Amino acid sequence: MIIYTFPVRTAFIDRDLEMISPVADIRPLEFTQSPIQLPFYFIFQFFQLLWFLPKTSQYLCFFGGYHSVLPVLFGRVFGKKCTIQAGGTDCINMPEIGYGNFRKKWLRKATVYSFKNCSLILPVAEALVKQEYSFDPRINSKQGLLNLIPDLKTPIQVIPNGFDTGFWKDLGEKRRAFSFISVATGTSNSTRAVVKGYDLIEKLAENHPEWTFTLAGDSNYLSPNSNVKVLGRLKSTELLKLYNSHQFYLQLSTSEGFPNALGEAMACGCVPIGSAVGAIPEIIGNTGFILLRKDLSGLEVIFKFIDPVRTLKLSEKASLRISKEFNFGLRKEKLLKALSLT
Template sequence: MPARKPVLLYFYPAQSSFVVKDLRLIEREYEVRHRGFLPTEKWQTPLVWLGQIFFLLRHIWQAEVLVCMFAGYHSFFPALFGKIAAKPCLIVAGGTDCVSFPSIGYGCFANPLLGRFARWSYQLAAHIAPVHEKLVWQDYTYQPNDYPHQGFRFHCPDLKTPHTVVYNGYDAQFWQPDPAIVREPNTFLTVCAGLDMRFTQRLKGVDLILEVAPGMPQATFTIVGAPAGFTFPGQPANVRLLPKIPLADLNAVYSAHTYYLQLSMSEGFPNALSESMLCGCVPVVSQVGAMPDLINGSGFVLPVRKAEVLEQLLKKALETEEVQTLSQKARRQVATHYPEQRREQELLALLQWLQKNS
């Protein structure tokens, strides 16, 4: 009879692709008991907390370790119960829980109450596992309307909790160029959820794309994630909208485009960018978070949030004669440095270390 796996409690604010992937990895070594924190209205938050407390009271004594994806309201009680019960709690810091952008109301620390719960969670946790060094601390120069630095150490200056960076990982066998698809020249692609909200358009840099597109009639800009019937007011003729596309079909979309745009004001370690690079897209990214390090010379970096600078950069990208070389370099960069196996090994090793040293 096989030995019983140790019990791990896993908490998350939404069932994102990050969560699904990590659950799959962790379940290879642990019996995972997971609980989402998904109030549909703000007033339901205390009720969801109550359900979380009952879950913790029922399972904490069998658990060896707790994991929270991101810090926030949902991570406070797991970190607190872990502290009380001497069960180590690991918080995976992913992006929004490390930043504050008051100019657009984005980031945990832009909300005083949410920021307080995130700070308490980080303080109570046994360890933090950011997905990139830039989420710990980064100098921020992309736009001047917010803080000159970002990262959880900047927003929690007295934090003593240790951290270990564990990069995101990607399956290079699943994400690869489709040989049956001819890549269209002069095509730019971006994937964006919540496309109909002005806040999201600004956060993800879609507003910049709409601003530069009319001056670049030789190029086509595809934006994935449009709700049914949605169009932008005065939408340029060379901007094409596609609905949200299932994960299994994204490979074909990536493979049909030459460049991938990720022009966000804030990012941690974006999945879509990494997946598109594995599929051979040449990346064009803002100088934000992990992205310049992630692409590592395989594409183009927008240093400041200005439409005229972006237009010059995109024209430079279109004129390059090294598209094929950059495409191969982009795939090699993610496949070599950020394989899924690396995240699995490092995350599981960290969890086992926490078990032994708690």
């Protein structure tokens, strides 16, 4: 049995379970993101791991952090493999915007312990291993695991996310001109909104009242602009329709690992406009536009290069790129091999 631990259950977790469950027994154990509940969850998780220990073959964690400490410890003590999938915040130190595990003393200690003592690290993006960050000039340029943990010796293998392009696809529907969409959860928290680039999106919306913007994922997010529509968490079928009705997808994050919504939207034919952080440039390739610095004037320049013919071509290229380079099958093959399940 594989024990799979994570701080919160997401669509990413569900996809991993979908990939692994046909070939191995896997048990998901959700932790907590609440500081108040941490002591209780450490005790609860200890007894969970102890209860399942006789049947456990290996441990798998999504993100390094508090929830990965005990699985790593159990792995070392009982000689069982423990793999951590690094996803983003666990490889970042950005106190300037209140983001990243490494800005908090005890969370940093838990993260460093986990990565230094696990068996294998599987980041979803090369930028999470080591990067020279330059998007926001306020933020320290040294980001990524090898910059933040210089003596890290644990083996690292990058395995990008993958998408079910049989589901996420261009349905050939009419898209409204200059319609923009971005999807993120937790953006009613102002720090989270900045991390996801909503501050730039709002400035763009203010400058262009004739354009339409949809921000999905958190119904409590408040926009000051009347041309911004806010939606809560949506089902996959609802997102599929939304992506197919919008012309552009905005991923203007200040920090990012491998944004799933960007890949989904591209697979559905949205032309991507993204910041030069994390795996965003790698995902977009030559199918959209990259903003090199966090600057509204630089973002505005992008739209000087947009016309209906080029937009249509980029839409087709974006969908094709995801199906070829980031499909579900590629990730499944690499992940199962890394976990010694093939």
